[in-house]
Amino acid sequence: METKLLLSDIYSPVEKHFPLVENKIREILDNANELSSEVIRYFFQAKGKFLRPALCLFGAGFSNHLPPSVITNAAALEIFHSATLIHDDIIDSAYLRRNIPTIHSVWGPQVAVLVGDFLHDKAIEAIFKLKNDRAIASFLKTAGVVCDGEILELSQKSNFALREDEYITIIERKTAVLLGCCLETSAILAGLADAEVAALKNYGIYFGIAFQMIDDCLDYAGLQNEFGKTLGSDLAEGVLTLPLIHLLAHADETTQNEVKQIVQSGVRGGENLAKLVEYLKEFGSLEAAMRKAREYTDRARLELSVLKDHPAKKSLNLLLNYILERNR
């Protein structure tokens, strides 16, 4: 029997720094008013994967002696990511995030819009205070691209003609560039060589594309409780992801039309979803999407060959295995 990879094992070379990052997050968000503080405490009580801080720490020079700027950067990027999640949950009308009700569903969209804006501003302010122009420029550019990617996704809702390459552009922008930015900015702050900075950034982007593809597969294949998000939510919102794009490209016309009807009916979960999952199985669409994800984990692995041997390198390699295993 294969031993299942644990995120905590992969994180072990850097997890001793996590409490520093958590303290820094609290410090950056300290001066919020009463309502904001309540909402912020509520949001951060539910732990996410802490993937972005971990990537920041891995990116930072493959060393146990991290400059304090890397801790601030990790905190700021987690805050920025949280801001996008809070706004995403308005956009997706999601009810659950990390197994607790979303801010949007507890306090309403007004509070969610503003607390998201507040976190966004505080993240930028914290990074600006690091006074590293390359890191700031990378972050600001990334923030714009992430937003652009989300608008692109929205504009392609219910577009049954969406191509795989267009889908990849969307997920690269909305998800992957931020992961690349975590590694890149921290590598810059830690003073790594340009070739190392570039390899880490590229790793992050390829990893991010694979990560999102697998996430999109899990949106169909997972179970609500294990996954912690509402099942089939992309589908209910008319967002086409890789498995569905594959299915529409390979199914006969009758099946295509039925699939389109299921998506257009907008029903969340239940019988429709079961039928769709059946078609995805019949046409091997989830496997095809996973194969494509594996292409990107392979590319990410290749980027790592530039870097010297180090526990962080082993972790970044294992992280690729981990996301591939998530599907099981």
Add this chain to the structure above:
Amino acid sequence: METKLLLSDIYSPVEKHFPLVENKIREILDNANELSSEVIRYFFQAKGKFLRPALCLFGAGFSNHLPPSVITNAAALEIFHSATLIHDDIIDSAYLRRNIPTIHSVWGPQVAVLVGDFLHDKAIEAIFKLKNDRAIASFLKTAGVVCDGEILELSQKSNFALREDEYITIIERKTAVLLGCCLETSAILAGLADAEVAALKNYGIYFGIAFQMIDDCLDYAGLQNEFGKTLGSDLAEGVLTLPLIHLLAHADETTQNEVKQIVQSGVRGGENLAKLVEYLKEFGSLEAAMRKAREYTDRARLELSVLKDHPAKKSLNLLLNYILERNR
């Protein structure tokens, strides 16, 4: 018969630069995707008062030779302001802005959240590129305070015990600090002396507080078509502003209870509003709010005494008269 002040006359010393600012706005927002571009074109076709760019230009050194950074700053601050308006319209569920339907009501809250985020990011990126740390720090701090002010306002919704000083804190944060920031950052970029920078910043804050107080009076007293916003929208959302705070502090208990009931019933416009306007007249609450606004225009005028005589100074003085006249 008194001659009515025109904004175009007040703007005359700087309006020759307006086309440069408009071009710069387009340039900063140039690389948006198709949907964003469409939404952005739609939003900017309806001209606002262009108050923030005008203040930036007035703040910039009282000179006809403006450094290009001031144009970029003016464009960025107008873009930032636009981002807050787009998010505000989600928060207020407003239907009209500048006499055209809001982005929120045409494209839905999802697009409004994301396009607002996009403008926000682009504004910050443009200011960052000016490479002036004092200006960037002022702007980033302001962005956080604006957001904090809006959350504060939201948290005080339907709080009938809201005091005048608490109300002033809210409007200082959500409105006035950004106007102060326009003058301050441009004065910094134009290389003005510290005392001038401080006087201009303070002018902007006092002007902004008066401006918002008068806006809040107009929310009751104006007519929908003249004012270009939905009438009584703050009221319908349960936001207490100065006239109502004055009324509740001065009316007898029976009237207080009736007023609270009107506000809680949440009816927009119509009979309830007419009744409320009657009470506001009876207790002189609009006049009292206007008196308070005048205190702040007086403070703003005093700050201008630090500055040398110049057409821009005359304009900033006239601007105070202009907002006081808006009530007539």
